[in-house]
Structures are given as C-alpha cells and as structure tokens.
Amino acid sequence: xxxxxxxxxxxxxxxxxxxxxxxxxxxxxxxxxxxxxxxxxxxxxxxxxxxxxxxxxxxxxxxxxxxxxxxxxxxxxxxxxxxxxxxxxxxxxxxxxxxxxxxxxxxxxxxxxxxxxxxxxxxxxxxxxxxxxxxxxxxxxxxxxxxxxxxxxxxxxxxxxxxxxxxxxxxxxxxxxxxxxxxxxxxxxxxxxxxxxxxxxxxxxxxxxxxxxxxxxxxxxxxxxxxxxxxxxxxxxxxxxxxxxxxxxxxxxxxxxxxxxxxxxxxxxxxxxxxxxxxxxxxxxxxxxxxxxxxxxxxxxxxxxxxxxxxxxxxxxxxxxxxxxxxxxxxxxxxxxxxxxxxxxxxxxxxxxxxxxxxxxxxxxxxxxxxxxxxxxxxxxxxxxxxxxxxxxxxxxxxxxxxxxxxxxxxxxxxxxxxxxxxxxxxxxxxxxxxxxxxxxxxxxxxxxxxxxxxxxxxxxxxxxxxxxxxxxxxxxxxxxxxxxxxxxxxxxxxxxxxxxxxxxxxxxxxxxxxxxxxxxxxxxxxxxxxxxxxxxxxxxxxxxxxxxxxxxxxxxxxxxxxxxxxxxxxxxxxxxxxxxxxxxxxxxxxxxxxxxxxxxxxxxxxxxxxxxxxxxxxxxxxxxxxxxxxxxx
Numbered sequence: 001x002x003x004x005x006x007x008x009x010x011x012x013x014x015x016x017x018x019x020x021x022x023x024x025x026x027x028x029x030x031x032x033x034x035x036x037x038x039x040x041x042x043x044x045x046x047x048x049x050x051x052x053x054x055x056x057x058x059x060x061x062x063x064x065x066x067x068x069x070x071x072x073x074x075x076x077x078x079x080x081x082x083x084x085x086x087x088x089x090x091x092x093x094x095x096x097x098x099x100x101x102x103x104x105x106x107x108x109x110x111x112x113x114x115x116x117x118x119x120x121x122x123x124x125x126x127x128x129x130x131x132x133x134x135x136x137x138x139x140x141x142x143x144x145x146x147x148x149x150x151x152x153x154x155x156x157x158x159x160x161x162x163x164x165x166x167x168x169x170x171x172x173x174x175x176x177x178x179x180x181x182x183x184x185x186x187x188x189x190x191x192x193x194x195x196x197x198x199x200x201x202x203x204x205x206x207x208x209x210x211x212x213x214x215x216x217x218x219x220x221x222x223x224x225x226x227x228x229x230x231x232x233x234x235x236x237x238x239x240x241x242x243x244x245x246x247x248x249x250x251x252x253x254x255x256x257x258x259x260x261x262x263x264x265x266x267x268x269x270x271x272x273x274x275x276x277x278x279x280x281x282x283x284x285x286x287x288x289x290x291x292x293x294x295x296x297x298x299x300x301x302x303x304x305x306x307x308x309x310x311x312x313x314x315x316x317x318x319x320x321x322x323x324x325x326x327x328x329x330x331x332x333x334x335x336x337x338x339x340x341x342x343x344x345x346x347x348x349x350x351x352x353x354x355x356x357x358x359x360x361x362x363x364x365x366x367x368x369x370x371x372x373x374x375x376x377x378x379x380x381x382x383x384x385x386x387x388x389x390x391x392x393x394x395x396x397x398x399x400x401x402x403x404x405x406x407x408x409x410x411x412x413x414x415x416x417x418x419x420x421x422x423x424x425x426x427x428x429x430x431x432x433x434x435x436x437x438x439x440x441x442x443x444x445x446x447x448x449x450x451x452x453x454x455x456x457x458x459x460x461x462x463x464x465x466x467x468x469x470x471x472x473x474x475x476x477x478x479x480x481x482x483x484x485x486x487x488x489x490x491x492x493x494x495x496x497x498x499x500x501x502x503x504x505x506x507x508x509x510x511x512x513x514x515x516x517x518x519x520x521x522x523x524x525x526x527x528x529x530x531x532x533x534x535x536x537x538x539x540x541x542x543x544x545x546x547x548x549x550x551x552x553x554x555x556x557x558x559x560x561x562x563x564x565x566x567x568x569x570x571x572x573x574x575x576x577x578x579x580x581x582x583x584x585x586x587x588x589x590x591x592x593x594x595x596x597x598x599x600x601x602x603x604x605x606x607x608x609x610x611x612x613x614x615x616x617x618x619x620x621x622x623x624x625x626x627x628x629x630x631x632x633x634x
Contacts, residue, residue, distance in 0.1 A: 002074075003033050004051045007058040026059060027067040029075065031110065035118045037064050048120040066110035071096040139189075145257035150174060152182035184224055186254050187246050187282075191227050194249035198227065213285065219247060229283045245283040250290040258282070259294045271295045297626040306576050306584050306623035309569065311604045319361045319395065320449075326509050327386075329361040330393040331450035334371075335457055341469045350469065355479065356382045358390070359453045361397075365506035366453050366486045368479040370472065397437050398450075456486055569595055569606055569624060576623040577608060577615065587623075588612065 006026055014021065028034060038061055041049040069075055073092045081089060098105055137155075142148040153174050161169040192199060198208045202221050208214050218230030228244040236243060248255045263274050271291035275284075284290060295301055319329040336354035354374065358367040367390055369382045387393075460482045470478065487510060490503035507513060569575070569592055577588040590610035595603035605618050 001051070003028060003037065003064075004054055007055045011058050024059070024063050026064045027072070028064065029067050029069045029072045031066065032119065034064060034066055034110065036120070037061055039118065039121075043122055045120045045122060066107075067096075068107070071098075139186075139253040139257075142253075142257065145254075145261045148254075148257065149179050149182045149186065152185055153178040156182060156185070184226065187248065188224065188226055190248055190252045190254040191246075194252050195227060195247070202227065214247060217247065217283065220244075241281045242279075245279065245281055248282050248284050248287075250284050250286040255282075255284060255290065256294070259287075259290055260298075263294050263298060268298060268301050299625055302623075302626050303576065303584055303587075306578070306587070308578060308621065308623050309619050311602050311619050314598055314602065314604060315600055317361070322362070324362045325391065326363050326365050326506075327358065327360045327367065327390040327393050329395045329397075331359045331361065331397045331453075333357050333359075333398060333450040333454050335454045338461075338475070339469060340472050340475055343471065348469075353472065353475065355457060356386075357450060357453050357457055358386055359450045360506070361449065363506045363509045364449070364453075364491065365510055366457070366483055368457065368483045370476045370479055372472070393434055395435050395437065397439065399439050453486075457482060460485065569603065569619065569622065571595070574625045575608060576625065577610065577617060578621040578623060590615075 003026070010024060010026070014024075036044065036048055036052050037055055039052065041053040041056070043049075044052060071091070073095055076086070076089060076092055081092075086092060094100070098107070137152070139148065142151075157170055157174075157178065195214065198212050198214055198219070199221075201208050201212070202219065206220070208219060214227070218232075219227050220230050222228050222244070227247045229247060231243065233243045248258070250256075259274065259278065262278055263269060266274060266277060269277070271288065271294075274295065275287055275291045278284065278287070278291075333356075334354050335357055337352040338355070339350050340353045341348040341350050351372075354371045356369040356371050356379070358369070359365070360367075367386055369385055371378050371382050457479075461478070464478060464482075465475075484507075487506045490505055571592050571594060573592045575590055575592060576584070577590055579587055588610045590608040593607045593609050593614065596605045596607070597603045603619070605616060606622060607614060607616050608622070
C-alpha cells in the first residue's frame with residue numbers, strides 16, 4: 001500500500017507543478033515489494049495484482065530501487081521516534097548522506113529476480129493434453145447460435161490481431177462482416193463433418209458420385225469452399241443465395257441451432273413458415289422433419305398447446321372379471337344438477353336435484369336414485385334406499401370430486417360436497433361394514449365404468465324430458481324407466497344367427513330376464529317339488545354366469561384405446577399439470593418427485609412438487625415439457 005501511495009503522490013505532484021522531470025526515483029527497503037513490482041500482475045493473487053497493476057501504470061519499473069533499512073528515513077516513522085530525537089534526526093530531514101551526492105556514488109541497484117518462493121504468487125499448473133478431434137471448438141457445448149457465432153468471430157479476430165502490428169489491431173465491437181464470416185466458417189465446418197466424401201469428390205472431379213444423397217441437387221463448390229445447390233434456377237431473377245443455397249445436414253449441431261434461432265426470430269412460427277424462410281439461404285437435407293422437431297420441442301410453443309402422455313391401458317381390476325352377486329362391488333357418481341318443480345300447475349317453485357348413479361362392477365347393472373340435496377344426510381339416505389333394494393355392497397368406489405371443479409357454481413358445490421364430506425360419508429359407511437376407495441384426483445378415466453353410466457343416463461334423459469320441468473315424483477318415475485331400459489342392454493354384440501338365444505343383459509342377473517320382456521306364465525298353482533324348483537333356479541343362475549364368462553368377458557379382452565405406451569415420465573422431469581378450467585399458460589409448472597407403478601409394472605400416477613405444494617395426478621393430467629433443441633439431450 002505504501003508503494004501505491006508513493007506512485008499516486010508522485011503523479012499528483014507532477015500534474016500540479018506542471019514541470020517536466022528529467023528522472024524520478026522511488027526507494028523501498030522491501031525486497032518483496034520490488035519482486036512484486038517486477039512481476040506480471042496475472043501471476044499474482046488478486047489483491048496484490050490490482051495494486052501492482054496500478055504501480056506499473058503510474059511509474060516505470062526501472063525507477064524503483066532498493067534502500068537499506070538503516071538508510072531509510074521512513075523507517076523512523078514506522079518504528080517511532082520521540083519528538084526531541086526527531087528534531088535532531090538529520091536523516092529524517094535530509095535523507096542519507098549519499099543521496100546528496102552524484103548518482104554514481106549511490107549504492108548499486110539490487111538485482112531482483114522473480115522467485116517461485118515470492119509470496120502471493122498464483123499456483124501455475126502445467127498439463128499436457130492431447131485430443132483426437134481436429135476441430136478447434138466443440139459445437140455441442142453451445143445452445144445458442146448467436147453466441148456461437150460471436151465466439152468464432154472473436155477467435156478469428158484474435159488470430160488476425162496476432163498477425164498485425166499493435167497500432168492496427170481491432171478492439172471495437174464485432175462488425176456484421178465478422179459475424180457473417182463466422183457463420184460461413186461454421187457452415188463450412190458443418191459440411192466438412194457431414195459431407196466429407198462429397199467434398200473430396202467435388203474438389204477433385206467437380207461432381208459427386210452417383211451414390212451420393214446430393215446427386216439430385218447438382219452441387220458445386222463456391223469460392224469459399226462451400227457446397228451449394230446447382231439446381232435448375234440459374235436463369236431466374238432471384239439473388240445468388242436463393243438460387244444456390246448452402247447445403248446443410250439436418251443432423252448437425254449447427255443446423256439445429258440455426259433452426260432454433262430462426263424459430264424464435266420468426267416469433268415461434270410453425271414448421272411450414274420456418275422451412276420457407278430458411279430456404280432463402282440454406283438447403284437442408286431432411287429439413288422438414290427438423291422443422292417439425294424444433295417446433296414441437298420449443299417450450300413456449302408446447303405450453304400454448306401441451307400434450308399429455310398416454311400409458312398403455314391397464315388390466316381390468318379383479319372385481320370386474322370375477323363372478324360376484326350384483327352390486328357386491330359398486331361404483332357411484334353424481335349427475336346433474338337438474339331443475340325440478342314442487343308441484344303441478346301455475347305458481348310452482350323450482351329447485352335443484354341430482355342423480356346418484358350406482359354401477360355394478362361385474363354385470364354393469366345400473367341403479368338410479370334421485371337426490372334432493374348435496375348433503376351428507378341426503379346421500380346416506382340414498383345409500384340406505386340402494387342397500388334396501390339391491391343388498392349391501394362389500395366395496396364402493398368413487399372419484400373425489402375434483403374433476404367437477406369448473407366455472408359453474410353448481411358443479412363447484414357438487415365438487416365441494418364429494419370432497420369435503422368424504423370423511424363423514426366414509427365413517428358412516430364403514431360402520432355398516434362397507435369399505436370405500438377413491439380414484440386419483442382429476443382422473444375421471446380411472447372411473448370410466450361409472451362415467452359411462454352417467455353419460456348414457458343423460459343421453460336418454462335429455463331426449464325424453466328435454467327442457468321440461470318435472471316434479472320430484474315424475475323425474476323419479478322417469479329415472480326408474482331409464483334404469484330398466486339400460487339394464488336391458490345386451491352385454492355383448494348381437495349375433496346375426498336367428499337361432500341364437502336371447503342376448504345376455506344385466507337384468508338376467510337381477511330378475512332372471514330382461515326388464516322389458518313379457519313375464520313368464522304363473523306356475524304358482526302347479527304343484528311341484530320345492531327342491532327341484534330351487535335347483536332349477538340355481539341352474540338358471542349358473543347358466544347366466546356361464547354365458548357371462550363366454551360372451552361378455554371375452555369382449556373385455558381388447559384394449560379400445562391407449563394400446564401403446566406413449567412417453568415415459570421419470571423423477572425430476574419438468575411437467576405441466578393440466579387444469580381443465582384454466583388456459584394452458586396458467587397451468588402449474590412442477591417437477592416429478594415419484595412415479596407409482598401398478599400391478600402390471602406400468603406407472604400411471606405420479607407425485608408432483610409445485611409452488612403450491614405436493615400433489616398427486618394421473619399421467620392423463622401431466623404434460624412433460626420437451627428438452628431444449630440445442631442441448632445434448634435433444
């Protein structure tokens with residue numbers, strides 16, 4: 001610090017006095033400081049290097065000399081001297097005696113040689129490396145073409161500056177010509193790596209071989225050594241670059257970076273426009289597929305039009321393919337709300353009602369109940385009516401209501417009821433010996449069995465009732481009639497053979513015949529053996545289950561959709577969480593924490609960490625973000 005202060009003080013005095021000094025000499029008794037001053041700053045630690053750099057800018061290294069400690073007047077200040085002694089201390093006021101004599105009588109200059117033991121030196125490590133790649137830069141390290149072009153342009157400028165005189169070297173910002181030259185150099189490097197054989201053939205023979213994939217382009221080498229399209233447009237009025245574009249390979253890094261930059265420059269244009277603009281200067285082999293790839297892997301474009309992944313359709317649950325009494329395993333869902341009136345005639349009041357749809361897992365039989373309110377008590381009363389007519393189920397399934405979350409206030413109430421009242425409902429049901437299971441949130445396709453039942457109920461109800469206002473009694477009657485129709489549907493495709501039996505329907509398992517068929521003859525007055533009659537009933541039930549196994553179960557073998565695995569989610573993948581009531585740009589961004597495979601080893605549900613917390617969603621509500629086109633993972 002003392003040497004820096006001396007250099008700054010000298011510069012201040014020189015500027016203030018406006019006198020030209022013939023020579024200036026700086027003295028220090030520290031050999032370490034002299035060693036630092038005679039050392040290049042880049043070899044020193046940051047603190048010392050900054051001060052040495054200031055000293056070297058303000059003074060000449062030759063003007064610094066060494067003085068012994070006993071001849072240094074400044075030493076008495078640092079060591080301390082009494083005031084009386086300072087008045088009589090001649091060296092402090094006049095300096096050492098030899099300083100007033102000629103320069104020849106001064107002490108010989110101390111030769112300072114930079115030593116490796118000098119403190120505050122940086123550690124210099126020499127490493128001998130070898131590479132098999134002859135290229136001077138690794139293009140795969142870059143994800144931005146503009147940055148890559150500027151790096152190449154600065155490298156070229158450095159090489160040119162090394163060849164020029166010091167006063168002719170460039171240090172300003174890069175010019176357009178330098179960046180254009182760097183772009184041509186990258187194109188030539190791309191061709192050398194992608195079309196090495198064609199380059200050799202063109203340089204020697206003037207044309208490519210008949211087996212080359214460039215043969216139809218009639219290529220040639222221009223004055224810069226670039227392969228250009230010969231084509232058939234020589235007589236057109238287009239500019240030279242459009243008539244003879246530069247040939248590029250779509251698999252090369254430079255080409256991918258070029259497409260990615262042009263896609264952003266064109267405000268995220270589609271593949272067709274992107275390809276048309278690039279063809280003004282470049283001709284890409286398989287460029288159309290690369291344009292589509294860049295478009296689909298753009299994160300911004302993907303967020304505006306996200307796509308979910310579809311795991312292969314899972315196996316049917318054991319409850320669906322195992323014979324069991326009707327409604328032994330049941331799924332339940334709500335449909336509605338529907339407007340009803342309190343009475344017939346004028347002046348009636350309207351209210352809302354919902355339909356509880358119960359679906360049997362084994363037979364797909366439906367049971368419909370009209371519910372007057374979305375309350376726990378109303379649902380439990382509905383469940384009591386269902387159990388009293390169909391028997392107590394052992395297992396019940398439903399969604400948790402979040403799939404109803406939407407813009408309509410009625411659906412929000414329905415969702416809140418199914419979600420918020422779930423605990424009280426489950427507790428009340430478990431006391432009756434019924435277990436309850438929920439499907440993942442926002443995943444209605446997990447409950448496709450009862451969702452299909454809701455759809456068919458609405459189909460018939462809208463066509464029969466339309467916009468008419470019915471009373472609670474009328475709507476209940478209509479629902480029972482719809483229930484009879486739906487339970488009379490064939491469970492398997494009908495045969496064209498007239499000798500075939502009556503098609504198997506859910507009603508066969510409920511009452512032994514279709515709901516809409518004519519009742520059999522009354523045999524109550526005919527005396528018969530009670531045991532044989534019981535055996536006959538059991539035989540009929542066994543016959544129905546045999547047909548169920550042969551006709552219905554075989555139809556469930558096919559996967560109607562999601563036949564192949566599309567995409568794969570892993571931990572730490574960035575995803576969008578689909579929300580049906582929000583635009584895609586407002587969907588939550590999250591990261592996969594864990595996937596949950598099923599019994600078949602295929603994961604269909606994942607745990608996601610978002611800014612709002614950790615949630616669990618099915619793959620149908622997850623949109624994985626694409627990888628960056630310029631990255632190594634692209």
